[in-house]
Amino acid sequence: MIEVKNLYKSFEGNEVLKNVSATFENGKTNLIIGRSGSGKTVLLKSILGLFEIDKGEIWYNDRNLTQMGEKEVKRMRREIGMVFQGGALFDSISVEGNVRFPLDMFTRMSSKEKKERVEFCLEHVNIEKHAFSLFPSEISGGMQKRVAIARAIALNPKYLFCDEPNSGLDPETATVIDKLIQSLTKEFQMTTIINTHDMNSVIEIGESVLFISKGEKGWEGTKHEILKTDNKKVNDFIFANKLYAQMKGK
């Protein structure tokens, strides 16, 4: 579980996050949604410890990130898997090389152990063996995202952070990726936080949804509650997508 308490973050006097509190439970897909510029990425990076916050607390289970020393933060980051926007695979390394990369960097596993772990992760994201030796440019966008997810879970993380994991994908493939993240979250009981503006993702996997509006917590609830809420800011966000406006009968 990750807990954020009364978090404030500003850049040169520009207050970007104001008094944000939220709980992200493990075994659940926790979504952070909001308009462009609302502060989602700053919140994610603050939780990751990439930004120093002005005020507040960030708890990883019983560990307070804001009280940790540099070494402890580094150690804890190894418990975090990241899926970056666009996948961010290494172009010059094969599919299996990309997944092996964190194992080479952070473990003392034998070659055989690494091979087995790479296979395990790639099989879990439904990449077939014949694709293991291909390069990122030789596989589809959806496959690239799956490889990026396999790489993110290689070190068996407790926490999984995904920044717009299905951007640039067609809606069907995007749903496959969303569902894959959800099933891995359940199987490995990770605390998963996903930044997205995609209402399809909200409806598919929004077990817990945090809506950020101009740096403040605007609303929180589930995918079922979001279609029933009277919160004006949430509705304005949803109604920007005509399909969901229809679903809400507006």
Ligand SMILES: Nc1ncnc2c1ncn2[C@@H]1O[C@H](COP(=O)(O)OP(=O)(O)OP(=O)(O)O)[C@@H](O)[C@H]1O
């Ligand atoms: N390193 C930084 N220095 C100064 N200001 C920043 C920095 N990072 C973000 N901001 C500001 O913080 C605000 C929120 O940005 P943020 O990237 O969190 O938005 P977002 O909700 O993730 O948007 P998008 O959905 O478009 O990615 C913006 O006004 C942005 O200019």
